[in-house]
Amino acid sequence: MTSDSRADAMGELEERLAQLEAERDERLNDLKRVAADFENYRKRVARDQESLVARAHERLVKELLPVLDDLERALQAAAEHEEAKLADGVQLVYRELRDALSREGLAEVEADGKFDPHVHEALLSQPSEQEDGSVIEVLQKGYQLGDRVLRPARVVVSQGE
């Protein structure tokens, strides 16, 4: 290698070195930026989750205000011994509450077939004309919210004849 070509090679190496240093620093800056974005996102998520739960609650609680109003009216009717008005009021309140909860996804557990331990709780079993292992009476309704069973239906199960 001549002295000149060596100097050229060194010049190239130094140039490449400076370029690599710049690349490394750039990656480091990218890393810092992404890490900072991540951290901010985490903080925002924590805040959002609180307000998300609060808003979700707010909506449901707000839907229940008319139920509370109509219950107060029914109580008023009871105090004034207006029995027909009271009975109508209770009907209305029941429909309102049931509708508000079914809009939230609440559904009654079905209980007109075979006993299913996932959604039923057997409180009694009795001899009966119905098929062995079928539900013959519901003592307390069960409810599910989407796929989740909030409360199993409490039932009487047939032992067969």
Added chain:
Amino acid sequence: MTSDSRADAMGELEERLAQLEAERDERLNDLKRVAADFENYRKRVARDQESLVARAHERLVKELLPVLDDLERALQAAAEHEEAKLADGVQLVYRELRDALSREGLAEVEADGKFDPHVHEALLSQPSEQEDGSVIEVLQKGYQLGDRVLRPARVVVSQGE
């Protein structure tokens, strides 16, 4: 510079170059890792938020099941014309619903002082013995959940004498 010292210098430069390349690649790997963590976190958050809202709802809906049960019992009493039982049932349902909602943070808007446009809505104003601008009657109760007014109290305001 001697030929030997030039060779040494080139050797050092090459070593430094290899080191920088390794550093740059390491930073790049860090960056990819953090970016991947960030992406996974985003996905998890989206899933969590759904289940968070679902769980929050589930708790409140579950608290309302006994209210629904007792309403059904009250309806049964109404159907059987057991008026005293019906009136008691409505009392019970009212207390249960009010208590469940107050555990969620629901509170009645106060309405026994000066008219406050943040929590009251004036439906009427009337001459009255009470001080000008004070609330003299509540036509519909208002409710707030924590700091948020879900519904202003609808009131009659005094115009003074």
